[in-house]
Amino acid sequence: MWQIFHKLGSPKWFFGIASKLMPWLLWVGLSLLAAGIVWGLGFAPKDYLQGNSYRIIFIHVPAALLAQSVYMMMAVAGLVTLVWRMKLADVFVRAVAPVGAILTFLALFTGAVWGKPTWGTWWIWDARLTSMLILLFLYFGVMALGAAISDEKSSARAVAVLVLVGVVNIPIIKYSVEWWNTLHQPATFKLTEKPSMPAEMWVPLLLSVLGLYLIFGWLACLRMQTEILVREGRTRWVKELVQARGN
Amino acid sequence: MHPIRKKRLTIVLFLLAGVSVAVGLTTYALRQNINLFYDPSQIAEGEAPVDVRIRAGGMVEEGSVRRDPESLRVEFKVTDFTSSVLMEYTGILPDLFAEGQGVVAMGRLDGQGRFVADQVLAKHDENYMSPEVNEALEKAAGKRAAMSGAESESAVSY
Numbered sequence: 001m002w003q004i005f006h007k008l009g010s011p012k013w014f015f016g017i018a019s020k021l022m023p024w025l026l027w028v029g030l031s032l033l034a035a036g037i038v039w040g041l042g043f044a045p046k047d048y049l050q051g052n053s054y055r056i057i058f059i060h061v062p063a064a065l066l067a068q069s070v071y072m073m074m075a076v077a078g079l080v081t082l083v084w085r086m087k088l089a090d091v092f093v094r095a096v097a098p099v100g101a102i103l104t105f106l107a108l109f110t111g112a113v114w115g116k117p118t119w120g121t122w123w124i125w126d127a128r129l130t131s132m133l134i135l136l137f138l139y140f141g142v143m144a145l146g147a148a149i150s151d152e153k154s155s156a157r158a159v160a161v162l163v164l165v166g167v168v169n170i171p172i173i174k175y176s177v178e179w180w181n182t183l184h185q186p187a188t189f190k191l192t193e194k195p196s197m198p199a200e201m202w203v204p205l206l207l208s209v210l211g212l213y214l215i216f217g218w219l220a221c222l223r224m225q226t227e228i229l230v231r232e233g234r235t236r237w238v239k240e241l242v243q244a245r246g247n
Numbered sequence: 248m249h250p251i252r253k254k255r256l257t258i259v260l261f262l263l264a265g266v267s268v269a270v271g272l273t274t275y276a277l278r279q280n281i282n283l284f285y286d287p288s289q290i291a292e293g294e295a296p297v298d299v300r301i302r303a304g305g306m307v308e309e310g311s312v313r314r315d316p317e318s319l320r321v322e323f324k325v326t327d328f329t330s331s332v333l334m335e336y337t338g339i340l341p342d343l344f345a346e347g348q349g350v351v352a353m354g355r356l357d358g359q360g361r362f363v364a365d366q367v368l369a370k371h372d373e374n375y376m377s378p379e380v381n382e383a384l385e386k387a388a389g390k391r392a393a394m395s396g397a398e399s400e401s402a403v404s405y
Binding site: 045046047048049050054057079082083084117118119120121124125126127161164165167168172179180181182183185186187188196197198200201 | 252255256259262263266267270274278281282283284286304341342343348351366367368369370371372373374375376377378379380381382
């Protein structure tokens with residue numbers, strides 16, 4: 001088991017595996033997302049109360065879910081960086097932080113667009129919205145701190161500590177709607193109960209969530225490959241790879 | 248596991264536990280500030296300050312909405328099914344405002360336990376339904392209500 005773990009740490013090995021995985025991730029992800037979005041926006045029934053405006057859920061929920069998952073993945077990578085000093089874990093954190101920031105922004109933005117007609121306001125400082133905004137700032141913080149320290153090793157450690165400290169925000173986002181009074185509604189989907197939504201609505205939602213996760217996987221691989229090429233530019237295998245592609 | 252890695256792992260876990268405890272205690276201490284609104288029970292128990300801008304929220308009680316025919320003034324009761332508070336608001340209500348739906352209002356409590364709102368927001372719940380299903384449900388509920396209404400009417404003697 002440890003052998004696989006250490007192999008994972010090798011940038012060269014990862015580079016090869018990622019190249020094989022990427023087309024699958026991209027095309028399966030794109031088709032799932034397209035199916036979910038088209039079904040959700042075009043064919044799913046209206047909501048009895050909100051009419052058509054609820055359809056923003058097909059973008060809002062996947063973005064918000066993935067924004068939090070990305071942070072959790074970054075936290076695991078941060079732990080690996082601190083304990084095992086694995087370079088690839090830091091590469092992952094650097095590669096996905098901007099993606100997470102964009103997803104968080106998308107969740108906040110679509111939420112605001114939906115909130116205006118539904119609640120009557122774009123923004124309210126309730127626990128869910130505020131903790132999500134903190135998540136956005138955490139992503140910005142990770143990006144800024146990483147860019148501010150030029151030494152690769154100390155930069156990796158500093159970023160990992162920040163990511164791990166920020167991870168307390170994730171359960172706060174998740175349970176904010178249960179622990180406190182908020183304007184944001186509680187979760188429609190719970191692991192233990194049936195969703196309080198008909199299948200014609202949650203099946204397309206599930207498709208777009210899965211699709212977005214796969215596309216994220218593709219994007220993470222792509223950005224990690226780029227980061228590896230930049231960092232390992234002096235090694236022999238990268239030089240050989242570049243030469244082989246160049247010819 | 249290598250002893251150095253074990254040591255690092257312990258340090259990281261301590262860091263995580265420490266941060267969680269600190270944030271947990273802080274949010275617990277600030278819970279009243281983090282709560283977006285007071286619910287009617289808290290207002291009934293006098294927990295909410297009088298004549299200070301606060302938010303109050305709950306369900307609009309069925310059959311409690313009274314509109315002033317001359318102006319945009321509207322009065323309704325907001326309940327959490329244990330207590331209720333009378334709200335007064337002048338202005339345009341959000342589309343989702345309806346009896347049996349949640350609202351969060353911003354305003355002041357006057358001395359008589361009446362809440363004078365200057366902003367009313369609709370609170371959506373986590374339930375989604377297609378209009379057809381809702382219609383069917385309402386029809387069924389209407390039938391049941393009509394039946395029980397007929398029974399109680401016949402039981403009442405004038």
